[in-house]
Amino acid sequence: MFTSSSTAQANNNIIGGSNSQSQPSGYLAGSGASMTSSVSILESNLTHPNALIWKLTLLTSISGFMFGYDTGYVSSILVTIGQDLTPGSYLSVEQKQWITSATSVGAFIGSSLLLAGTLSDSIGRRKTLILSDILFLAGAITQFLSYSVTLMVLGRLIMGFGVGIGSLIAPLFISEFAPSKYRGKLVVVNCLCITGGQLIAYAIGALCKWRDVVLISCLPCGLQLIGLLLKGTTDTPRFLIMKGLQEEAFVALKTIYNNADDSLISDAIMELSMEYSSGEGKLSNFAKFRKGIRDIFSVGSNKRALVIGCGLQAAQQFVGFNSLMYFSTTIFKMVGYNNSTGVSCIIAGTNFLFTALALLIIDKIGRRRILLISMPLLCAAQVLCAVSFYNLNINVDQQSAQAATTDINKWGIGILAGLVMFVAFYAIGLGSVPWQQSELFPQNVRGIGTSLSTSTNWLGSMIIAACFLTLMQVLTPCGTFFLFASITLFFWVMVYLIYPEFGGLQLEEVQGLLKDKFDVKGSLELHEQRTGHTNNDGYTRI
Numbered sequence: 001m002f003t004s005s006s007t008a009q010a011n012n013n014i015i016g017g018s019n020s021q022s023q024p025s026g027y028l029a030g031s032g033a034s035m036t037s038s039v040s041i042l043e044s045n046l047t048h049p050n051a052l053i054w055k056l057t058l059l060t061s062i063s064g065f066m067f068g069y070d071t072g073y074v075s076s077i078l079v080t081i082g083q084d085l086t087p088g089s090y091l092s093v094e095q096k097q098w099i100t101s102a103t104s105v106g107a108f109i110g111s112s113l114l115l116a117g118t119l120s121d122s123i124g125r126r127k128t129l130i131l132s133d134i135l136f137l138a139g140a141i142t143q144f145l146s147y148s149v150t151l152m153v154l155g156r157l158i159m160g161f162g163v164g165i166g167s168l169i170a171p172l173f174i175s176e177f178a179p180s181k182y183r184g185k186l187v188v189v190n191c192l193c194i195t196g197g198q199l200i201a202y203a204i205g206a207l208c209k210w211r212d213v214v215l216i217s218c219l220p221c222g223l224q225l226i227g228l229l230l231k232g233t234t235d236t237p238r239f240l241i242m243k244g245l246q247e248e249a250f251v252a253l254k255t256i257y258n259n260a261d262d263s264l265i266s267d268a269i270m271e272l273s274m275e276y277s278s279g280e281g282k283l284s285n286f287a288k289f290r291k292g293i294r295d296i297f298s299v300g301s302n303k304r305a306l307v308i309g310c311g312l313q314a315a316q317q318f319v320g321f322n323s324l325m326y327f328s329t330t331i332f333k334m335v336g337y338n339n340s341t342g343v344s345c346i347i348a349g350t351n352f353l354f355t356a357l358a359l360l361i362i363d364k365i366g367r368r369r370i371l372l373i374s375m376p377l378l379c380a381a382q383v384l385c386a387v388s389f390y391n392l393n394i395n396v397d398q399q400s401a402q403a404a405t406t407d408i409n410k411w412g413i414g415i416l417a418g419l420v421m422f423v424a425f426y427a428i429g430l431g432s433v434p435w436q437q438s439e440l441f442p443q444n445v446r447g448i449g450t451s452l453s454t455s456t457n458w459l460g461s462m463i464i465a466a467c468f469l470t471l472m473q474v475l476t477p478c479g480t481f482f483l484f485a486s487i488t489l490f491f492w493v494m495v496y497l498i499y500p501e502f503g504g505l506q507l508e509e510v511q512g513l514l515k516d517k518f519d520v521k522g523s524l525e526l527h528e529q530r531t532g533h534t535n536n537d538g539y540t541r542i
């Protein structure tokens with residue numbers, strides 16, 4: 001147990017020992033020293049993620065699965081709904097658009113500041129995730145029972161609230177309990193569940209009636225809800241410490257690091273408590289919220305974290321990947337491939353496989369390097385698509401964005417190869433790295449910061465869904481893919497200039513690297529010290 005004597009001992013260790021309180025918070029840029037030494041020792045004794053860490057990661061990543069399943073099944077149910085919601089006629093284009101976009105709109109609202117971010121900082125990550133499950137179930141049941149488009153749209157909107165909240169909390173939850181050397185990989189488990197959910201949704205969508213497809217989504221959600229409600233599933237130790245719940249934090253840390261000495265755990269709790277103490281204790285929730293908003297937009301390191309978090313999420317969406325998720329069937333029809341389920345599965349399957357590869361390599365290669373290598377290849381794939389479209393000379397119909405089917409020639413094969421490469425190089429880098437966003441923000445504004453980044457993601461996803469077919473008409477398919485390639489190039493330069501390597505660092509060390517500048521050079525040195533992996537990507541300070 002966390003006792004007052006161990007507190008006192010820990011206090012002595014910290015105040016009397018080498019970790020003087022007068023040191024700047026967190027990482028001392030350049031020196032490699034850190035206030036959180038007990039946390040390092042605690043983590044370094046762990047040689048691999050144990051069963052409990054995996055259990056928590058998988059339980060939390062069910063949110064990722066629901067995110068993927070839900071965004072994946074909509075394209076199939078739009079066909080199988082037939083006349084069920086509109087007796088005597090089929091769904092109009094507008095009705096289809098409402099049904100499709102309602103979830104993204106809900107997710108955008110759900111992940112935005114006032115809901116998920118504030119809630120997760122006040123009631124906790126676990127309870128906010130429980131709320132997301134309840135909303136998700138309410139939305140799924142409304143859809144299952146709906147006999148009108150209005151009810152269906154309402155159900156998708158409510159489900160969207162749940163999806164949006166879950167999309168933010170799951171990676172945040174994992175980041176906060178994961179030992180730093182495995183954090184990258186454990187967060188990618190959630191991404192793998194997103195892409196796995198999309199793949200399974202295509203398969204189930206092709207096999208089942210639409211109401212069953214919707215109902216099946218209640219299973220993982222119910223499972224997560226039960227898991228979160230079970231005795232013994234606690235909030236993250238970092239959240240508990242932030243709230244001053246040291247006894248609970250002790251129990252949580254003892255379960256994760258079950259072989260560690262009680263006194264080491266107490267020391268770690270003391271260190272983190274001191275790190276997080278900000279004099280906010282007596283403020284009301286509303287006052288804390290106002291302070292959080294002020295801090296995120298005024299403190300230099302928070303502003304830089306926000307530029308990186310929102311920038312990477314914008315990159316993830318504006319390189320255009322989700323246009324393939326939503327419209328791959330349309331694109332492939334343009335070039336003469338008519339087996340829609342087959343092509344959708346190729347896209348979703350490649351996305352899943354290469355996300356799995358990201359999981360295996362992210363902690364070894366590093367977030368920054370994985371992006372620096374994969375983004376130029378992604379850009380090349382987009383250029384290949386653009387050139388192939390140019391040579392196929394497709395005219396996109398102004399009304400339906402359909403094009404005359406052409407015979408598949410070598411350029412048709414070029415498009416297929418280009419799109420598969422597009423998905424692969426996206427999944428391995430941009431599909432996974434931006435979800436590491438929680439590590440960018442300090443404890444007191446982590447909820448708000450990740451909210452803003454996640455809502456940037458959903459906003460981007462909505463804009464791409466709304467504009468893609470129009471872009472194909474106005475700019476032509478060749479122009480659209482050149483636009484995506486230029487956006488990829490732009491964000492690659494941004495990554496090169498301002499995205500430090502945070503892999504292997506403790507969450508509390510990140511702020512020091514963003515304190516006065518985007519300290520890319522310092523981060524590469526520190527990453528090398530912490531992980532032993534050389535990370536020379538040719539960066540010179542500018």
Ligand SMILES: O[C@H]1[C@H](O)[C@@H](O)[C@H](O)[C@@H](O)[C@H]1O
Nearest residue numbers: 191194195322325351431432
């Ligand atoms: O990371 C995920 C993943 O890449 C999905 O396949 C994509 O549909 C989402 O928009 C993205 O956030």
